[in-house]
Amino acid sequence: MSLLSVRDLHIHIGDNHLVRGVDLAVERGECLALVGESGSGKSLTALSLMQLLPSHARLEHGEWLFDGQDMRSLDEKAWRKVRARRIAMVFQNPMTALNPTMTIGQQIAEVICLHTSMSRREARQRAIDLLERLGIVNAPRRAKQYPFELSGGMLQRAVIAMAVACGPSMLIADEPTTALDVTVQAEVLALLQELCRDEGLGLLLITHDLGVVEAMAKHLAVMYAGRIVESGECARVLSQPAHPYTRALQAAMPSLGEARESLQGIAGTPPDLSRQIPGCAFAPRCPQAMNICVRELPQTRLIETGQCTECWLWEKPE
Numbered sequence: 001m002s003l004l005s006v007r008d009l010h011i012h013i014g015d016n017h018l019v020r021g022v023d024l025a026v027e028r029g030e031c032l033a034l035v036g037e038s039g040s041g042k043s044l045t046a047l048s049l050m051q052l053l054p055s056h057a058r059l060e061h062g063e064w065l066f067d068g069q070d071m072r073s074l075d076e077k078a079w080r081k082v083r084a085r086r087i088a089m090v091f092q093n094p095m096t097a098l099n100p101t102m103t104i105g106q107q108i109a110e111v112i113c114l115h116t117s118m119s120r121r122e123a124r125q126r127a128i129d130l131l132e133r134l135g136i137v138n139a140p141r142r143a144k145q146y147p148f149e150l151s152g153g154m155l156q157r158a159v160i161a162m163a164v165a166c167g168p169s170m171l172i173a174d175e176p177t178t179a180l181d182v183t184v185q186a187e188v189l190a191l192l193q194e195l196c197r198d199e200g201l202g203l204l205l206i207t208h209d210l211g212v213v214e215a216m217a218k219h220l221a222v223m224y225a226g227r228i229v230e231s232g233e234c235a236r237v238l239s240q241p242a243h244p245y246t247r248a249l250q251a252a253m254p255s256l257g258e259a260r261e262s263l264q265g266i267a268g269t270p271p272d273l274s275r276q277i278p279g280c281a282f283a284p285r286c287p288q289a290m291n292i293c294v295r296e297l298p299q300t301r302l303i304e305t306g307q308c309t310e311c312w313l314w315e316k317p318e
């Protein structure tokens with residue numbers, strides 16, 4: 001059984017139907033990358049998996065299982081426990097996750113004390129061990145420093161240390177390295193990979209960067225206008241992309257080390273999600289669009305090369 005499995009996830013905010021029937025599965029010890037342009041619904045999907053959407057957002061699920069548990073039935077008290085111990089999240093800007101008035105060591109120790117039975121002293125030692133484990137040189141001294149005294153790369157490591165301090169089984173990382181320079185980026189990614197491998201963590205990695213995807217992910221899901229348009233084993237999807245949007249992304253996306261905040265190069269703009277889209281949402285931008293594409297949504301098909309895709313080009317006429 002997958003660590004996380006979500007079926008038919010919908011998210012509405014106001015009149016906008018922003019996530020329109022997403023299926024996702026994250027396996028233990030593996031990385032699933034979720035890619036797509038800004039506004040495709042990736043971050044919303046991620047936040048919904050932590051029950052962290054704004055309160056006016058409306059959520060519907062066909063199924064939502066985490067570690068065998070039905071997550072739809074949890075109340076906020078239960079969610080606080082889940083967020084502390086079982087699913088952790090790392091954001092793009094580490095500063096948002098840190099308290100500027102406390103040392104790094106204090107902050108990590110506080111998380112540990114709050115959620116385990118460790119004493120303050122044990123927790124402080126564990127914080128230092130974690131920082132060391134995450135490649136911070138001279139960890140005992142660093143633990144006594146404040147966030148402003150550390151580099152971006154060190155801060156992101158500290159945030160990851162905080163995220164894994166209570167031994168979660170899943171990590172959600174939303175553009176975790178976009179704010180870092182190239183060398184540090186590679187180091188932080190290697191670290192996440194190591195955590196997956198050694199601790200059996202399931203990792204949901206959201207990124208704009210196909211180079212990162214290639215280096216990290218076993219599986220890949222490509223999101224467009226609130227739907228997964230193609231998914232499958234990363235190597236297959238990237239070597240033989242089946243959906244025209246995946247191909248457009250590949251042409252437009254930077255390779256490792258050249259991550260940009262937003263993508264350039266796909267002609268046209270994503271659709272207005274306050275209107276109903278009866279057919280394929282990519283049709284107005286798709287070089288291969290046919291009449292039927294605008295009228296009717298294609299079914300998700302498992303194709304010969306092993307990936308699933310949602311495109312009329314793959315619907316075999318009888």
Ligand code: SF4
Nearest residue numbers: 280283286293311312
């Ligand atoms: Fe293009 Fe049609 Fe396929 Fe959509 S369904 S990606 S418009 S060919």
Ligand code: MG
Nearest residue numbers: 038039042043
């Ligand atoms: Mg985002």
